Amino acid sequence: MKTSRRSFLKTGGIAALGLYALPFAGEVLAESDLPKAIHNPNALRGEHWAMVVDMQKCWKQQEQKQCKECLVACHTVHNVPEIDSIKEEIKWIWTNNYENVFPGQTDDFNTQNLLGKPFIALCNHCTNPPCVRVCPTKATFKRAEDGIVMMDFHRCIGCRYCMAGCPYGARSFNFRDPQPYIKTELNMKFPTRERGVVEKCNFCAERLADGLLPACVEACKAGALSFGDLADPNSVVRKIVSSRFTMRRKPELGTQPNVYYIV
Amino acid sequence: MKIYDARYILIGLAIFVALFTLPFWYNMGKAAPAPELKLDTPVIQQMAVKQCVLPKAEMRTGHMQMLNDWRTWVVRDGLRTYVAADGKTYNMSLQKECMNCHSNKTKFCDQCHTYAGLKVGSVPYCWTCHIAPKENQ
């Protein structure tokens, strides 16, 4: 058969490309007997998880004694490292002053009593999260089922676009290997993270799956933290936010945060 | 046929062949012993029917894919219970389920991984995040 070298190379190249189809052929032709994955039978299920933070109750508790139970509980349960550097610290839940948590909502008169008062800050698990919008790999994503803004640490490439996108400074990056810095007792039931990925509060998705409330909510002795499903008219959070005034952080940005503050 | 620059070409070729076949001759003479997997952890010994999530042969070839599927189901879909082919349910968690039975990582997981030349800490790098169970060495 007479063929030129050029056309031989062309045909050969295309044929070689065809070999790429082989792995997929195996999948398509194989029988799919997918074993099922289902929810834990005793999981807490909800469509629209939200949290209400009653700072009045928290401050009353602080008057009796300095209380950090929620912060410690969260960081212990999730093996969050304690890095003694403002630049590289990792925090899932923390406190900051009113004028820092609600910047732009201070003035000389009507918030004087709030200036300097500590407020609890965490990821707001926004309904319209900018961090999810910008993630190039969907390593951070909003779970359709329950609304939690989750992190998939296996997929994160550490580009930190989500950190630039978050208007609330809720995300931390692992600049270094976190394992040597875990000062609390290791929770053997939960992994740590690696250097190079971004992390944040996950609304205790793993605890919800076991029928438990988030660690911070459970740990709060003053009952200042309430957690529930906003889509359920009988949930404690729905009742609170529909009956009294609550504040959210930076509401003008349209992110629709799901952490409400009673001030 | 005349070869131009024969000296350089032959030397370059020799170096290339040496580098290319490196994996074959680098470990010559250093035969690693066959992996010895120990399944005698307390939890396994107490099991009435000693059975894993999948049959042994499937586990051996497919535990990587299974763990990957588990991760997708747990993290991305919120599904944490696995229903095996025989109807038994398992909690889809490396640390809570797998390592519960196989708590002797160095005598089990590492045996094959080290034999296959997979360096601990780089590939597979499960253990840089998923805390390995403490073993009494």
Next chain:
Amino acid sequence: MLERALTGDKRYYRWIMFLLVLMGLGFASYLYQFNKGLTITGMSRDVSWGFYIAQFTFLVGVAASAVMVVLPYYLHDVKVFGKITILGEFLAIASVTMCLLFIVVDLGKPMRLLNVLLYPTPNSVLFWDMVVLNGYLFLNLLIGWNVLEAERKGVHYPNWVKPLIYLSIPWAVSIHTVTAFLYAGLPGRHYWLTAIMAARFLASAFASGPALLILLAFLVKKYTKFDPGKEAIDKLSQIITYAMLISLFFVGLEVFTAFYSNIPTHMEALEYLFFGIHGHGRLVPFMWLFLILAIVAVVLLINPKTRKNEKTLKIACLATFFSMWLEKGLGLVIAGFIPNPFNELREYSPTIPELMIALGVWATGIFVLTVLYKIATSVKEETAS
């Protein structure tokens, strides 16, 4: 044609060796970062993007500037640009290479780079940035190489190159529009949340890129027998003049909106950059230097006598390039994070290892540029004789 980069005079070899040394030092620093993590940089939880991304942002503009010579020549038959288009396209290749390298060195998990391809996310601007940057690199490689190759053989370039050339024109605009969109769509970063971000990118790109191109053209004229032509340089300098004027005008627009509206979140970043806030003002001297250099450049460029004089034109081009580098490569990215979402002032300075890696990437880009220019000028010298 690559073999033309392997031969040259002593000066050429010394330059290449110098660049290779810098590249080696940068690579060694990168290994250190790969080993220890991004903790060796000056980036922080608050300023989470720093020198690497700032350089990438600036270089995207330089890369796009090739369109400033390609558009007039191919679309409007401005024949004076005939000899300089290849220099513009090769500058684009070197710049985009640096852009991609700066992104890779900035990643926390670079080995997972392919996740961006494996899990395409059309709602993420970063995904599109990857698409357009690689597409632009590919386009310029194909176009530049084939046009040069055809010139070497003394024939017209093949017909399929023409549609690619036409495609590269809007594509060039797209690369820095998309890069500007990286910043301009983030609701929490008020310094960046401005509609004219993409327009500012374009204006500063069309000033800094052609300014560099003019300087490179002078270098090429000095060290090789290839002369891109005085008319081409004249025309380019006119373009730079208008681009600089528009750039400064745009900065003025930002200043007006911020300070006339008096909205704190709009004013803060500019206050921080030009005056400092509460004693925090690391970038203040750089921003005033940017203004001074920009005004010097504009004064020299507006006056036809100084614009046509080779010596003052070179000073104007250097001033243009450095002022735009200060504004985009230092000011823009870092000030977007200051003050942080809690209204706290946490500053940023790059560390020495970080600067070494950046230097290594710049050296790599200049290396690519040198090699490509050596090939181009060799071919042009041959075909001219």
